[in-house]
């Protein structure tokens with residue numbers, strides 16, 4: 001596993017991280033044994049960057065991480081969690097006291113004294129831009145409640161606003177073969193301001209792994225069922241905003257471009273790592289086998305220039321115009 005700097009935090013994070021939304025059950029129920037197997041495999045693959053949030057399974061994802069870390073102590077792990085989407089805060093109760101209470105609840109669940117990295121979790125744009133919440137983060141940092149802070153965003157505008165904050169360590173954003181825009185405007189700014197880019201949805205909720213069928217049935221608890229067309233949260237999130245059946249068709253077409261010896265999922269993640277501004281790709285995993293395959297991407301050679309050009313042409317010709325939600 002290779003490691004990269006995470007902006008101003010000084011952390012060296014694994015190029016492939018593990019996204020722990022799945023541990024909370026939003027990709028279908030996950031038994032404790034399988035959750036444990038995912039985290040054990042992350043350790044075995046030297047993945048030291050784990051992304052979660054207070055709301056994933058209403059705290060279950062954080063609790064499962066804490067229980068694993070208690071059973072298998074290790075100083076190298078960097079747990080990044082998020083605050084801001086819990087119903088005690090969202091959409092309009094971002095008082096300092098309320099946010100602090102939520103951070104303290106995460107500390108308790110994670111059994112930590114200080115959070116290595118807290119990310120503001122897709123706050124409503126006016127709340128983020130008012131700046132108060134970012135100022136609270138500076139105070140919490142001074143108090144030692146958190147070590148570093150970043151933002152997780154939906155839009156380029158939000159990212160370009162946050163990137164200028166002098167204390168911001170990271171920006172988490174959607175960036176994948178179906179969502180290529182951020183490399184041109186955001187990434188140079190992030191590098192100029194020493195802000196790490198954390199990439200979520202590298203597989204566009206799994207569809208870029210090329211394993212889904214148009215008539216795929218997702219369980220009731222899976223956001224790929226209940227938020228397929230943005231019914232519960234941003235339409236730009238599930239499947240990266242591409243209508244599902246079209247996403248499956250496009251993923252099938254992309255298979256023709258996959259280099260020999262690679263899987264579609266590996267090509268999709270390698271393409272992201274070929275961007276130097278990216279610190280870590282936090283692929284979500286439902287099984288230990290997926291974690292292993294994802295971690296292997298760090299050892300693969302960069303994709304060649306001709307393939308990069310084809311993947312860019314594919315995006316502009318066939319994908320970009322179909323993306324729903326904000327970009």
Ligand SMILES: NC(=O)c1ccc[n+]([C@@H]2O[C@H](COP(=O)([O-])OP(=O)(O)OC[C@H]3O[C@@H](n4cnc5c(N)ncnc54)[C@H](OP(=O)(O)O)[C@@H]3O)[C@@H](O)[C@H]2O)c1
Nearest residue numbers: 019020021152200201202203204205206209283284286290
């Ligand atoms: N607003 C935010 O801040 C926000 C929003 C979304 C996600 N996130 C974070 O970002 C992480 C990643 O995003 P995501 O999980 O939504 O999307 P993703 O990483 O694009 O897709 C994850 C899904 O891809 C499939 N998968 C993973 N590895 C695979 C492999 N090697 N081969 C085949 N299929 C594979 C699995 O699907 P199956 O379950 O069907 O097997 C898995 O559930 C999340 O876990 C979460 O930590 C943050």
